[in-house]
Amino acid sequence: MKTPWQSSYSVTYPQYTVACSGWVLKRFLRLLTEPLKKLSRWKLIPLGNISTSVPSQSFKLGEFIIDWQGSNTKQPSLRISHQSNEAKTIWQTSPGSSFVSGGDVRLNIIEERGSIEIDEHKHADFTHQTVDSIKQEDDTLVISGRLQSRKTASKEPKYVLILQTVGSKELDFQVxxxxxxxxxxxxxxxxxxxxxxxxxxxxxxxxxCKGQWIPIVCEEGGIGRGDRGPKTLNLLGVSGNRFSSYAPMPYFLTNKGRSIFLTNTEPSIFNLRDPYIATIRVSSSCMQGRMLCGETPLDIIELYTNYVGRMPALPDWLNSGAIVGMQGGAKLVRQVWSQLRDLDTPIAGFWLQDWVGQRRTIAGKQLWWNWQLDESTYPDWQQLVSDLAEAEISVGVYVNPFLVERPHLPNQAQRNLYREAIQQGFVVKQAEQPYLIKSTDFSAALLDLTNPDARKWFKTILKDEVMGKGAKFWMTDFGEAAPFDGVYAHEAGLLYHNQYPVDWVTVNREAIQEAGREGDAWFFNRAGFLQTPSQSTGMWLGDQNTSWGLNDGIASALKGAISGGISGFSINHSDIGGYTSIANPILEALGIGFRRSRELLYRWMEMNAFTPVFRTHEGNQPDKNVQFYTDKDTLVTFSYWAKVYAALAVYRQQLMVEAATKGYPLVRHLVLHYPNDSNVYKLEDQFLLGSDFLVAPVLKPDKNSTNVYFPAGEWVHLWSGKTYGSLTTGTQQNVPAPLGQPAVFYRQGSKAPELVLNALKAQNLLNFSPSRQS
Structure with a gap:
């Protein structure tokens, strides 16, 4: 992995103000003006003209070919190709139009409980471009010239575009x-x-994402994101939007075999709204990135993960069964464990997120963010851990980078981690005081991960209070809320906001390594950025609604897993049944409230049995939702799908070798294997597990069948053995999908599914029908 070169010039960043919107009236006015802002944003720096005195010529940088059409043409342009296939364009500029431009902007950043809105206020733009010089030295090409404003000729800032080979298929660029x-x-x-x-x-x-405008800034996913819900969520600023993401990446690949990613950490925007011109802009006077040349989409992912890193295989113990999400203390855990044991349920671990104790907030039940065992909730913790370990079941907990001051618990010798961190200067500051960040109805201090001593201190917490108390795994929550206006020990907020989640998972990974637990202890995180795959041991998709929503329900979990997989998050999963509920009877009667139904829970189980991790979550309102332990039928259904998940273990292990060595995702979009089939380009409701299993989960209520697109080849229905598809062409067919038998197929003639089939048949798992009772 090569680090991008340092800029030869001083780098300038936009000035910005940060505000917490707070006032409902102000938020209402923002909502009214949002359509106009969206219209103007993508035209902020329009396309300009280009002129040059440099004649046409070609250059060879390693195996890349740079073709310049210059002063002897009417419309100068630049094209990059590769000697392996010169007809294929890796990157090309619009003839007669500028390809480098700049702006003088001021940013207005609004942060609200982890949600981010960035408005750009333009002072000037520099759209017209001249190319004054093109020089090559070895495997580096330097293109330089000037930029001109549309409105004034007084300023002509210079620019330098440097192209430099990294490997035979990778070309770095710096503007x-x-x-x-x-x-x-x-x-x-x-x-x-x-x-x-x-x-x-x-x-x-x-x-x-063609036709879209994609901001790259780590933020809270939001509640609803455009799905129907209470309008107060919009006014409070926590509804999110269609591109709110805990783990965005400044990276893409296309069906035409092209790929670019930025190495900047500053916020950036990819504008794909114009059918013919795409733009990338970044909040800096310096843009750095890399172009990739691969024969197939999987080739590109392998090249891309050379830089961002690759996720390791799951520990064997985790791959063998379900992660059971529970709260409520040891008595309830033992009760549910007994019921699952009676059903021979394969259990990898119990995830007990309330190990630190719970508090009641406006969001429901939340945890005390003081990362030590609450003995009043789990008085016999060590005995529980020991008993589960004897049954080869691991115990997991919950951690995030925030700290709050918890009232002293009687008869417990707890440290005050909040006070320790503040006294030693380990938290992000605002002026000279700790920066207290609002979360629901309380505020918390955030670890300053630019401070090496703070990182070292928190690693001791993980080693002593988490692993030292018997936990083998944990949720590594948050990471996306580092304030832009925070005062950090060694970095500025604009540059560090997106980098924070990378450092957060790095602290967790290093704690495991320093404890000598690599490959055994495990964590899963939701926030991420460019090099998160090099440090994460597992991703999860954050907080989906307990709904059928397209933007924030079961369908969104599938889309997040697929797009994340393309982006280097090869091992990813979602909460079975979703997390966020608005279980208010009045709002539900109006069609804008929601809670987890039995059918939704079952359909989510069906889908997640064919993903890397099979884990439940009680959600923010546990008592209002159907849980896997609600009654006998839910327990039987959960146990069944846990067994199906376990039956796929050997196949997943094979896929995890590919993930660790090549960066391939386990959950794959069909374009990765069928890039020449135009029918797969816009598919959003089905996926491949590896290359051999095709899964089309039911993503709408009250459906007993689903339309499935079968790429060329014959596909065998897992449950019935019936063959679908055509050897010569892709076909669309309606397939029965009653509860208990989702549309799952394996590729005829492939050897890998044989082991899965044998495991399913050995346990008589090919015929199951759960109850639809409410």
Whole structure:
């Protein structure tokens, strides 16, 4: 993994103000003006003209070919190809139009409980471009010139575009604008109406992002994100939008075999709304990134993960069964464990997130963020851990980078971690005081991970209070809420906000390594950025609603897993049944409240049995939702799908080898294996597990069948043995999918499914029908 070069010039960043919106009236006014802002945002730096005195010529950088059409043409342009296939365009500029431009902007950033809105206020833009010089030295090409404003000719900031080979298929680029008043850089390139864009990290509303405007800033996912819900969520600023993502990535690959990613940590925007021109802009006078050349989408993912890193295989103990999400103390855990044991349920671990104790907030039940065992909730913790370990079941807990001051618990010798961190200067500050960040109806201090001593201190917490208390795994929550206006020990907020989640998972990974527990202890995180795959041991998709919503329900979990997989998050999963409920009878009667139904829970189980991790979550309102332990039928159904998940263990192990060595995701979009089949480009409701299993989960209520697209080849229905599809062409067919038998198929002739089939048949798991009772 090569680190991008340092800029040769000083880098300028936009000035910005940060506000917590607070006032409902102010938020209401923002909502009214949002359509106009969306219209203007993507035209902020329009396409300009280009002129040059440099004649046409070609250059060879390693195996890359740079073709410049210059002063002897009417419309200068730049094209990059590769000697392996010169007809294929890796990157090309629009003839006669500028490809480098810049802006002088000021940012207004609104942060509200982890949700981020960034408005750009333009002072000037520099859209017209001249190319004055092109020089090559070894495997580096330097293109330089000037930029001109549309409105004034007084300023002509210089720019330098450097292209440099990294490997035979990787080409680094750096665009530096040399002027103190330019603080935003934009790069333009051509596309076409039939080019489809995938990636951008975890995207929950769109898998193909062509035609969209994608901001790359880590933030809370939001509640609803455009699905129907209480309007107060919009006014409070926590509803999110279609591109709110805990783990965005400044990266894409396309069906035409093209791929670009940025290595900047500053917020950036990918504008794909124009059918013919795409733009990338970043809040800096310096843009850095890499272009990739691969024969197939999987080749590109392998090249991309050379840089961002690859996730390790799951521990064997985790791959063998379900992770049971529980709260309520040891007595309830033992009761449910007994019921699951009677059903021979394969259990990898009990995830007991309330190990630190619970508090009641406006969001429901939340935890005390003081990372020590609450002995009043689990008075016989060590005995419980020991008994579960004897049954080869691991115990998991919950951790995040926030700290609150908890009232002293009688008869417990607890440390005050909040006070320890503040006294030693380990938290993010605002002016000279701890920066207290609002979360629901309480505030918390955030660890300053730019401070090496703070990182070292928190690693001791993980080693002593988490692993030292017998926990083998934990949820590594949050990471997306680092304030832009926070005062950090060694970094500025604009540059560090997106980097924070990378450092957060790194602290957790290093704690495992320092404890000598690599490959045994495990954590799963939701927030991420560019190099998170190199440090994470497992991703989860954050807080979906307990609904059928397209943007924030079961369908969004599938889209997030698919787009995240393309983006390097190869091992990912969602909460079975979702997390967020608004279980208010009045709101439900109006159609804007929701809670987890039995049918939704069962359909989510069906889907997640064919993903990397099979884990339940009680949600924010446990008593209002159907749980896997609600009654005998839910327990039987959960046990059944846990067994199906376990039957796939050997196949998943094979896929995890590919993930660790090549970066391939376990859950895959069909374009990764069928890039020449135009029918798969816009599919959002089915996926491949590896290359051999095709899964089309039921994502709508009251459905007993589903339409499935079968790419060329014969596909065998897992439950009935019936063959679907055509050897020569892709086909669309309606397939029965009653509860208990989702539309799952394996590729005829492939050897890998044989082990799965044998395991399913050995346990008589090919015929199951759960109850639909409410």
């Amino acid at each position: 530096q604008i040399v002027d103190g008043n330019v603080n935003q850089t934009q790069l333009q390139f051509t596309t076409s109406p039939d080019e489809h864009f995938y990636g951008f990290g975890e995207q929950f509303s769109h898998i193909d």
